[in-house]
Amino acid sequence: xxxxxxxxxxxxxxxxxxxxxxxxxxxxxxxxxxxxxxxxxxxxxxxxxxxxxxxxxxxxxxxxxxxxxxxxxxxxxxxxxxxxxxxxxxxxxxxxxxxxxxxxxxxxxxxxxxxxxxxxxxxxxxxxxxxxxxxxxxxxxxxxxxxxxxxxxxxxxxxxxxxxxxxxxxxxxxxxxxxxxxxxxxxxxxx
Ligand code: URA
Numbered sequence: 641x642x643x644x645x646x647x648x649x650x651x652x653x654x655x656x657x658x659x660x661x662x663x664x665x666x667x668x669x670x671x672x673x674x675x676x677x678x679x680x681x682x683x684x685x686x687x688x689x690x691x692x693x694x695x696x697x698x699x700x701x702x703x704x705x706x707x708x709x710x711x712x713x714x715x716x717x718x719x720x721x722x723x724x725x726x727x728x729x730x731x732x733x734x735x736x737x738x739x740x741x742x743x744x745x746x747x748x749x750x751x752x753x754x755x756x757x758x759x760x761x762x763x764x765x766x767x768x769x770x771x772x773x774x775x776x777x778x779x780x781x782x783x784x785x786x787x788x789x790x791x792x793x794x795x796x797x798x799x800x801x802x803x804x805x806x807x808x809x810x811x812x813x814x815x816x817x818x819x820x821x822x823x824x825x826x827x828x829x830x831x
Contacts, residue, residue, distance in 0.1 A: 644673055647747050651724055657740035659725035659733075665692030669720035669748060676824040677717040678754040679703070680745070682763040682795065683733050689726035694719045699796035703760070706796065709810065710817035711830035720748055722764050738767055749788075755823045757788055758816060761795025780812035782819070789819055 642650065652666045667684040670693050687697035695703045704714055723733040723741045733741075749757075759765040765773040769783050769790055775798075783790045793812050794805045820827050 642747060642751075644751055647744065647751065651744045654724070654741075654744075657725075657737045659723065659727060659737055662728055663725040664689045666724050667692055667694050667721060667726075668724060668744075669718060670694060671714065671718035672716055673718070673752065674826070675716065675718040675752060676755040676827045677712070677758065677820060678749065678752055678756070679717055679719045679758045679760055680764045680768060681719070681721045681760045683721050683723035684726040685730050686726065694721055695796070698800060702796040702799060706793070706799075706809065706813060710813045710820075711828075712817075712820070713828065713830075716828055718748075718752055718754070720745060722767055732763060742767065754788060756816070756819055757785075757790040759790065759792040761792070761798060765792035779808065780815055782815075789823065791816065791819075 648668050651668050654660060654666065667688045681694055684694065685697055685699070688694055694700070707714060707717070722745060723737055724744060727733050727737070757768065759768050762773065762775040765775060765778070769785070769792060773792065775792060775794060779792050779794055781791060791812065794809050799805055799809060817829060820829060
């Protein structure tokens with residue numbers, strides 16, 4: 641098993657699929673390496689590619705607000721993506737790209753050993769929870785995978801497109817807060 645710095649360096653030099661050709665930066669992940677809660681998005685968009693950090697655009701601001709709604713701070717969790725390089729025109733990552741990249745996320749999970757994983761959107765949920773995951777049907781449900789509690793929320797970009805999904809997401813976030821209170825020992829939750 642690699643350590644964090646070796647893993648990040650390997651990922652930064654990766655050419656396992658053709659997405660490397662269009663990248664400005666590899667978007668490895670950010671946050672606390674002691675985090676008990678891991679958020680997993682789909683892949684970098686334009687702003688993330690330019691800055692090398694996940695969820696820094698409009699969707700990122702909404703993700704911060706979503707966490708803020710339950711008293712959670714970005715610096716106290718870890719945020720990563722299924723694929724670490726931006727797909728052209730923000731298209732969905734292809735299965736071949738996901739499979740080429742998933743080893744980095746596996747290693748991140750192995751190093752972090754999170755108590756809770758939150759998938760952001762359909763693509764992450766289909767890869768992490770189950771292949772036939774339907775986000776409109778299955779968001780907010782808890783799954784136990786190898787001793788880790790996993791759930792999915794609507795992707796922030798989907799919430800920006802369709803604000804009617806926000807009340808459901810608030811319900812899901814409250815379930816997340818309750819699970820953090822139940823399982824986590826050092827994840828601060830403001831009132
Ligand atoms: N959308 C994602 O899924 N991940 C990011 O990092 C940014 C936008």
